[in-house]
Amino acid sequence: MLNYIIRRLLIALPSLLGISLVLFTVLALAPGDPFEELANNPNVPPEVRMALRAQFGLDDPIWQRYVSWLSSMLQGDWGFSFVSRIDVDTLIGQRIGVTIAVIGMSQVVALLVALPVGVLAAVKPYSWFDRIASTVAFIGFSLPTFFTGVLFILLFSVQLGWLPFVYRADLSSTGWQWWVDQFKQSIMPIMVLGLFQAASWMRYVRSAVLDVIRLDYVTTARSKGLGERAVINKHVVRNALIPVVTLVALQMPAVFGGAIVTEQIFRIPGIGSLLIDAILRNDTPVIMAVTFVFSCLVIFFNLVADVLYGWLDPRISYR
Amino acid sequence: MAGSTPASATADPVDNSAAGRAPGRPKPAGSPLGGPGGVPAARGAPGLWAEAWKRFKRHRLAYWSLWLLGALVAAVLLGPLFYKVGINEVDFSSKLASPSWQHPMGTDDLGRDILARVLYGGRISLAVGLAAMLMAVTVGVFIGAVAGMARGWVDAALMWVTDLFLSLPQLPLLLLLIFLFREPLKAAFGLEIGIFILIVVVIGGFRWMPVARLVRAQFFSLREKEFVEAARALGASTPRQVVRHILPNSLGPVIVAGTIDIAAAIIAESTLSFLGLGFPPDVPTWGRILYDGRDYMDLAMHWALFPGIAIFLTVLTINFIGDGLRDALDPRRVL
Numbered sequence: 001m002l003n004y005i006i007r008r009l010l011i012a013l014p015s016l017l018g019i020s021l022v023l024f025t026v027l028a029l030a031p032g033d034p035f036e037e038l039a040n041n042p043n044v045p046p047e048v049r050m051a052l053r054a055q056f057g058l059d060d061p062i063w064q065r066y067v068s069w070l071s072s073m074l075q076g077d078w079g080f081s082f083v084s085r086i087d088v089d090t091l092i093g094q095r096i097g098v099t100i101a102v103i104g105m106s107q108v109v110a111l112l113v114a115l116p117v118g119v120l121a122a123v124k125p126y127s128w129f130d131r132i133a134s135t136v137a138f139i140g141f142s143l144p145t146f147f148t149g150v151l152f153i154l155l156f157s158v159q160l161g162w163l164p165f166v167y168r169a170d171l172s173s174t175g176w177q178w179w180v181d182q183f184k185q186s187i188m189p190i191m192v193l194g195l196f197q198a199a200s201w202m203r204y205v206r207s208a209v210l211d212v213i214r215l216d217y218v219t220t221a222r223s224k225g226l227g228e229r230a231v232i233n234k235h236v237v238r239n240a241l242i243p244v245v246t247l248v249a250l251q252m253p254a255v256f257g258g259a260i261v262t263e264q265i266f267r268i269p270g271i272g273s274l275l276i277d278a279i280l281r282n283d284t285p286v287i288m289a290v291t292f293v294f295s296c297l298v299i300f301f302n303l304v305a306d307v308l309y310g311w312l313d314p315r316i317s318y319r
Numbered sequence: 320m321a322g323s324t325p326a327s328a329t330a331d332p333v334d335n336s337a338a339g340r341a342p343g344r345p346k347p348a349g350s351p352l353g354g355p356g357g358v359p360a361a362r363g364a365p366g367l368w369a370e371a372w373k374r375f376k377r378h379r380l381a382y383w384s385l386w387l388l389g390a391l392v393a394a395v396l397l398g399p400l401f402y403k404v405g406i407n408e409v410d411f412s413s414k415l416a417s418p419s420w421q422h423p424m425g426t427d428d429l430g431r432d433i434l435a436r437v438l439y440g441g442r443i444s445l446a447v448g449l450a451a452m453l454m455a456v457t458v459g460v461f462i463g464a465v466a467g468m469a470r471g472w473v474d475a476a477l478m479w480v481t482d483l484f485l486s487l488p489q490l491p492l493l494l495l496l497i498f499l500f501r502e503p504l505k506a507a508f509g510l511e512i513g514i515f516i517l518i519v520v521v522i523g524g525f526r527w528m529p530v531a532r533l534v535r536a537q538f539f540s541l542r543e544k545e546f547v548e549a550a551r552a553l554g555a556s557t558p559r560q561v562v563r564h565i566l567p568n569s570l571g572p573v574i575v576a577g578t579i580d581i582a583a584a585i586i587a588e589s590t591l592s593f594l595g596l597g598f599p600p601d602v603p604t605w606g607r608i609l610y611d612g613r614d615y616m617d618l619a620m621h622w623a624l625f626p627g628i629a630i631f632l633t634v635l636t637i638n639f640i641g642d643g644l645r646d647a648l649d650p651r652r653v654l
Binding site: 014015018019022023026027135138139141142143144146147150151153154158250252253254256257260261264265275276279280282287288290291294295297298299302 | 479491496593
């Protein structure tokens, strides 16, 4: 197993390099000069500007700039924010926890909804339950997250007044009340993201279970007298999950996209809203770093999916 | 593992309910389904498209979605001819008015008519969706075809790039690209055209991967089929084999993926507008109206609601149509 994980890690490295290459190319191709302001400043002579360019390596050949950019990215030297004047890594460090928590919780919600519903729908295909669940799932993933978020706020915050619609990082309450408040302010973003995920996962689970449930070994398990529950839980679901894990991993980039939108709607102080703020304020170092962090997260979750894959399907580990 | 399975599995997550409802119905005889290599179907027998249409109509939801989407498109295209209210007619005396006969969707905080703005925004959303889909399908078919025909290291390299693009965090990169290239394109092509090109290219540039995978998988199986071998034996050049024989037979899944891509592109454009990074604020796209309206939800919920419903209905109907097309265009599916 360890061997497998190491091998997967080694495969992940080229993707990370590729992503960093894409990021750097985008940045290098982009028009605009960081010293543009100096060029318009009559008090700065052109020689000073040229010297600064040389000092910061802007005149170096492009591969050299890429290598030095990559090495400082890897060493955690991400520069400092133009706007808030603090190091980018501390800025991201302050905010990444909330993002991970919201994304993680929403994935748990999605799993808790999609797995049972998908399995139940597939066990009795074309029943009423299946039809309703499939239609609801179809509607669910046709609803963009920003619209569901707005609808949730409209219903639960504006009409019913049950939940706050702005997420606050500095809750004043303590003890039990803190947990209650935290729950109340997190439930809507988590549900928006989680239910959207659940809608598409449910379709994957359903079709995967439908594929597996017709196989001979399931019939064998039934005919040797196993109860239906054991057949479904132990024989069908585990094998049906293998393709589902792949599809879920492929969806990870979309999950992070959804997280950016939800953070923006509910004003959650995570790295998604940090990215939007940075873009609106032209804060290039923060933009680059956050995009890089998102890329790393996507690759990390792909890696987790690969490891899960190896655990679900023991044949893979020995290959 | 990273072969063609994920792409095709994504394309077929829902077992069609139409096939389940009509089991064991004999397939009409004498319909060669287009025949091998794009040879037109035998005269007299129902043609390829008539057959597909018949199957499409069986998917009740897809059929009704087609009508609903048609009505939406007609309203967006023709509506402004009949509903002559300017999108920028400011009227402070009736600001934030609820829906009424005078303003069927109410007004915003400047008293501008929301129906007029939604109709105008629909044109942009649909245009972006179609153009981005065309871009994604063109790139995807090209890359998939090259990878499928070339095999060897070209295929490996192209598939590595495809996998890389699949694991890129799309929305952050989309935002990054728009942030970096917005100003120069605005200067080069003018405000609206520049942003339109940028958004279409960027969204299309992140949606081609599933198409490329589908096309590659199709090419792998089709290029070994007898009819292609026959064409090869008759001396058809590789481009001719591809264009006349292989490509027409791999179009079914591409059409389905393209349909779904329109919906995805519309969502992507609305998301960008919703984040305030799409079209400029004075261009009322659906996402932008929703974004502007969300601060007034307690006073005027119609403002955010109507553009949201427009996005939802468009995306839902397109997705249903894609689902119906999947049933209709799969020749292996026996009714």
